Amino acid sequence: MEKCEHYPEFRILSQHAIKTEQDMAAAKGFRTVFKAPAAINWFPGHMNSARNAMKAQLNSVDVIIEVRDARIPWSSANPVLDGIGSHKPRLVVLNKSDLANSNMKERVEYRFDEQNMDCMFTSVIKGKHIRNILQWCTEHGKSQFQSTAGTVVMVVGVPNVGKSSMINAFRSISTSLKLSKGKKKAVVGPTPGVTLRTDIIKVNETPAIYVMDTPGVMLPNIPSPSVGLKLALTGAIKDEIVGEELIADYMLFLLNQMNSTQYVKALGLSGPTDDI
Secondary structure (H helix, E strand, O other): OEEEOOOOOOOOOOHHHHHHHHHHHHHOOOOOOEEEOOOOOOOOHHHHHHHHHHHHOHHHOOEEEEEEEOOOOOOOOOHHHHOOOOOOOEEEEEEOHHHOOHHHHHHHHHHHHHOOOEEEEOOHHHOOOHHHHHHHHHHHHOOOOOOOOOEEEEEEOOOOOOHHHHHHHHHHOOOOHHHHOOOOOOOOOOOOOOOOOOEEEEEEOOOOEEEEEOOOOOOOOOOOHHHHHHHHHOOOOOHHHHOHHHHHHHHHHHHHHOOOOOHHHHOOOOOOOOOO
C-alpha cells in the first residue's frame, strides 16, 4: 500500500487551508494520510481502439469538446486526449456542476484562463448551459471549414462523465422537431464503459451540427493512487476494479478531512468514525 496525499480537489483550497484541515482532523484522531494501492489502472482493449479511431477521424472534425467531472476538474482530465486534435478549437465542459462545490467555480475558471483554455460549467441532467455549449461549437467551427455539411463536434473524455447524456441534451433542444423526438440517441448508463464505439449523431438542423460520440478513454497508466481513487469515487472507474470497500473508505477519509460529518445522522451512528 502507498501513502495517498490528501489533495482537496473537490474544493480547491489554499495550502494554508489544507494544513488547517489536516491539523483539525488529526486533533480529532482522524487519519491525515490515506493508504492506497500502489497502482490503480483500467484500460480495456476497446479504449485503445477508440483512441486510434479518434485520431483517424480528426480531419473531419471542426471542434472538440472535452467533458470532465466538475467535482474533480484536474483528475478527470486525460493527457492522452490532449494530443488528439491539439490544433483544433477545444472547449472543456465541466459536467455535474450541481454535485460540485459552488465555491470552487471561480478558482477553476481562473486556472483555465491562465492556461488560455475555454471552459464551461454545466449540469446536463438539469439542462444548464446546453445552448451556450452549442453556440460555442457553432462560433468556433466557422473558421475550420472541414465539413461542408455543418459543424462536426468530437466529444471526448474519461468514462462516465456525461458525454452521451450531453449529446442527448443537445438533441432535446434541437431546432428540428424530427431531431428532438428522433429515435437515434447516444447510449447512456450509470456505470463507465457503456459507449463502446464511435457514433455520429445530428443534433441540430439550423445551423447544422453533428456530434461524434466517442467511448470514454482512461489513461493507460493513472499517475497516482489519489487520482485513481478520485476517478473511482466519482464513477469513472468500475467499482470492482478498485473494490467497493476501498472506495467507501476513501470517501469516509475525505469527509472527515473536510469536517463534513453529516454521514453520522444519515447512517444513525453515535458519532464520527474513522473506521469503515
